[in-house]
Amino acid sequence: MKIIDSHMHLGECRIFGLNITEEQLVEYFDKYKITAAIVQPFPGAPDPREVHDRIYRLAKKLENRVYGMASINPHLGRDVVGRELERVLGDLGFVAIKLHTAGHAVSPTNPAASIVFEYAAKYKVPVMVHTGPGPFSDPMSVAPRAEEYTDVKIVLGHAGFEVYAAGALWLAKKYDNVYLEISWTPVYWLSAMINEVPGKVLFGTDLVENTPVELAKIESLNLKDEIKELILYKNAKEVFGLPI
């Protein structure tokens, strides 16, 4: 069965003290039989533009295994952010944009975040919003944007991360354009989400070493094959418009 990991990073993160290299990603694809991953810079990347270039180069090298998700602090302003989003979505073929609420200290309702939704609408790509721990990360703040940008698919990263899981699920049920990416979600919430909105749940891991854990959680639920295929592969393929 094909597996798409909707939430993977490359590069250094000075906020959370992390680093993932190209070599680690290549190893992870083979070791865990990941068909493809949506790869984004960490919010604490010293230079997200340089990481976007690294993601692009890796995508070229590992054809159809890596797809780019742009992530740049919206507080850098419209000129800088607009130019970079235009470059990665227009020229480098990235398939999504990340809004890192906690890492970039930006609520989805902050006017600075508008540019992310504007470019997502323009390039018809989804926005992944970090939800869960950290400031500005209550998924309820996504509701006004889900109503304002009904054509933009919004993926709630970590599906509320347990603490806001109830709100995340409520939003996914209420809004056609809201989806759930399930890294770090406990199995009892996974089960509820998959039961209630099976067409909206996307597999994700966030970190290389978390990959076997997330796969084990899915296995533990004993899902029917067709449901498992939705979660691991088909939902992400559709949401991100992937050719695989």
Ligand SMILES: [Zn+2]
């Ligand atoms: Zn992440």
